[in-house]
Amino acid sequence: MIEINLLPGAAGKRKARSGGGQGPDVRAMLAGLGSKVRDPYMIAAAASIVLAALIVGGLFLTQQRRDERLAEAEQVAVADSARFASFLRQRVAAQATRDTVLRQINVIRAIDGDRYLWPHVLHEVSAALPQYTWLTRLAYTGTAQGSRTPSIIGEESAAPGAPAAAATPAAGRPGATAAASRGLDTDIVRDSVTINLEGQTVDIEAITRFMRQLEASPFISDVQLGKSQLSIVAGREVTTFSLQASYVHVDSGSVIRRVPLAASVATAAGN
Incomplete structure (x- = not known):
């Protein structure tokens, strides 16, 4: 018996449906897409x-x-x-x-x-005082060492007489931990001491010599003449003058030589 296939594509479709287990042909799909998209x-x-x-x-x-x-x-x-x-x-x-x-x-x-401030000043002044010249007043102005309120490093110092807590930030305020970690300023600022001298002399040139000899002292500097005028004292004409100078905080190891108390007592007893 002879069979004639009147639908040529029907057998291929049946084979494709019967082979449904195989995946789609991606290469064929891309080739077809490439042939369609040419832009x-x-x-x-x-x-x-x-x-x-x-x-x-x-x-x-x-x-x-x-x-x-x-x-x-x-x-x-x-x-x-x-x-x-x-x-x-x-x-x-x-x-x-x-x-x-x-x-x-x-x-x-x-x-x-600075406990020997006055002995140093008196010794230097007496050594520099010229002849026919005498002092009527010797005083100083300044603050005691260590009287300033300690402050935090990097912060402004508190006002004199203010409590120490004013210079330290409170624990609850912002930055208190950072300020506490910096610590206190342990350096002691040497306070300035000004020496005031008033005296009289019968020699006007003695004032210049007195100022020059005071400047030569390692403990005194910046000697300035305050005033100078003629006056009558006990029927004689003298020159009244006033001087101002600054006390220099000298390193104890460079100028001052200290000895033990026992050695000084033994030396004094031997003499």
């Missing part, structure tokens, strides 16, 4: 879209991994801060105690270094 601008636009999608996806994944690392680092930093908070508070307290003691020691050293 280069459309191809470039499609390639740009694909490339942009890949770049955005890569940036998203990179940023996500970076956020995860930063979150982990933040957790570690918070844990370390909580663990060392007590240690930092103890460190600040120890530094405050150290600075307080060191400032007290420096105050004592400053007072000890």
Whole structure:
């Protein structure tokens, strides 16, 4: 018996339907799409879209991994801060105690270094005083060493007489921790001392010699003539003058030579 196929494509469709287990032919689909799409601008636009999608996806994944690392680092930093908070508070307290003691020691050293201020001044003035010249007044103006209120380093000093707490920020105010970590200023500022002299002389040139000899002293500087005028004293004409000078805080090791008290007593007893 002879069979004639009047539908040539029917057998191929039946075979295709019977072979449904196989996947679609991608190469054939792309070839067909390429044969249909021949515009280069459309191809470039499609390639740009694909490339942009890949770049955005890569940036998203990179940023996500970076956020995860930063979150982990933040957790570690918070844990370390909580663990060392007590240690930092103890460190600040120890530094405050150290600075307080060191400032007290420096105050004592400053007072000890200037306790012979008057002996130095009297000795230098008497040594520089010319003949036929005498003093009627000798005084000084200045503040005592260590009387200034201690201040935080980098902060302005408090007004004289103000409580020490005024120069230190309160614990509850912003910046109190940073200010406490800087500590107290342990350096003692040497206060300026001005020496005032008034005297009389019968020789006008003696005033110049007196000023020059005072300037030669290591303890006295910046000698200035306040006034000079003629006056009558006990029926005689004399020149009344006034001088102002500054006391110099000299390093004890460069000019002053100190000996133990026992050695000085033994030397005095031997003489």
